[in-house]
Amino acid sequence: MINTIDLRSRELSAAELVRALPRPTVDVSAAIHAAQGLIDEVTSSGARALADQAERFDNVRPRSVRVEQHEIDRAVRHLEPSVRDALTEAIDRVRRATEAQVPPQRRTEMGHGASILQRWQPVERVGLYVPGGKAVYPSSVIMNVVPAQVAGVASIAIASPPQREFDGGVHPTILGAAGLLGISEIYAMGGAGAIGAFAHGVPDLELAPVDVVTGPGNIYVTAAKRIVHGRVGIDAEAGTTEILVIADGTADARLVAADLISQAEHDEAAASVLVTDSPRLAHEVTGHLERLVPQTANADRVRAALAGPQSAIVLVSDTVTAAELSNAYGPEHLEIHTHDPHGTLEHITSAGAIFLGPYSPVSLGDYLAGSNHVLPTGGQARFSSGLGAFTFLRPQQVIEYDKAALASIAEPIVALAMSEQLPAHGEAVTERFNA
Structure with a gap:
């Protein structure tokens, strides 16, 4: 149904973490x-x-x-x-x-x-x-x-x-x-x-x-x-949609499984990843997936997505390591199901949208949370954000100096212009003060 990757005994650099993680293979x-x-x-x-x-x-x-x-x-x-x-x-x-x-x-x-x-x-x-x-x-x-x-x-x-x-x-x-x-x-x-x-x-x-x-x-x-x-x-x-869930032993395995399924139904190439420090939770999630997948309307699509190389349950030593792994992955959607989700959040730097606690599923963000669901995929959350008003805005700087203000910094402007061998830059300033 879904692969398991055990990283508990491995010390990996950020680059090695990226290579160890499952990821959709889409060559644009x-x-x-x-x-x-x-x-x-x-x-x-x-x-x-x-x-x-x-x-x-x-x-x-x-x-x-x-x-x-x-x-x-x-x-x-x-x-x-x-x-x-x-x-x-x-x-x-x-x-x-x-x-x-x-x-x-x-x-x-x-x-x-x-x-x-x-x-x-x-x-x-x-x-x-x-x-x-x-x-x-x-x-x-x-x-x-x-x-x-x-x-x-x-x-x-x-x-x-x-x-x-x-x-x-x-x-x-x-x-x-x-x-x-x-x-x-x-x-x-x-x-x-x-x-x-x-x-x-x-x-x-x-x-x-x-x-x-x-x-x-x-x-x-x-x-x-x-x-x-x-x-x-x-x-x-x-790219194709993805969810990464950070969960510890306090998480409800049934809800985690349901959320992995919810993203898997988008596409056979969708990525559903669970990162946990609890082998027991991992086992329980696998059991719930086996029970719930046949019951969902898009079962064939979900089954293909979960079994693909882009999806996995990843075992780590603790939730801090889970956060480091998530940051290296840069997920589109990140859910945090831990005993202290706000504490875990402090370790998170890269994610498109972050959902805290058992009552904040990705489905909420897809429709009615008020957040935007057009989010970076394929690790782009490490350097870009989701869609927002800022996507359609351009910052502009409007500079306004009067004569006295310009005169007060004319000399350093000329000095810098000469240092760059662009004397006309300085002359454009000094000309304003010539009779």
Whole structure:
């Protein structure tokens, strides 16, 4: 069902820990050539290429790549009441949490008549990708749109693959979620072609290029984001989902098993990792997995994910070592099930999102915690963060000196300019004080 790795008797460096840990084997570079070809098709043939790609990969030709407003309105009207209520609640919670991410303007007085203003400006236009493969993700609409809106982005477009069961249209629940958020620019397009369309624009669709592209997707979407990065900003190169659970002997093995299963049902390549100092807990979790997996709807997918090389139960000597191992792994989702989760948290430096205690499962963060579920994968949490308002903001420094303030530091400016053999830099200052 799931492999066990025993590291209790091994002293490993950080680099050795990374190599010892299970990890999804996704080679984005292998998809670069194919993704570039799809992007080139879109840049040369526009909407026709997007429709051809949908027919090739999604087995349906969209009625119209641009979704009409009446379709969005209908989708909102036909949302199941319970789903609509849940979406509305999620929108409110994510908006409230995201508002805390927008820094206020700050002015630093460097002296009389000398100041620097730190301000944060939103980008003008963004393209948000919502996948549509093995599952439907209206929650991803919220997680992408709300931070952009909170940041103050003026123009927001969404892309999601056309669905065969809906005659080539975007899934109605995706449209309904977008409609609740007031988004009217939506395209039935997916994969690398959609990313290329956002980056380069599609004139015959009146789709203007964007400044930033965000959202998860398959390996071709990730490869396309790597290709267009530099022409546009991106959030991250998203890989398959992953959960790492740090647990000690006080943890409830049944809940740990349920949480490992919850992430494994995303994809056969999803990573579910338990790190524990308790052999008893490890044995009990294995037993619960064997009992619970056959009962879940996506049992085959879960079983493949848990049995894969990317998933494991890892035995360590203590929870401090578990934290060190987690930091080396840099998980997308980290759950802490220990007798003192806050104490364990003090040792954690790298994780996309952290869930403390038995009543904070990753599922909570996926939907209604208020946190964002678009998070770094594949170890990227060691150097990057999840999606937030800051993804769409650019810090700017506004410098303002009056004549006296500039005069007070003219001499050291000239000295530094001369030391760098750039005398005109100094002359640009001294010229201001010549008669």
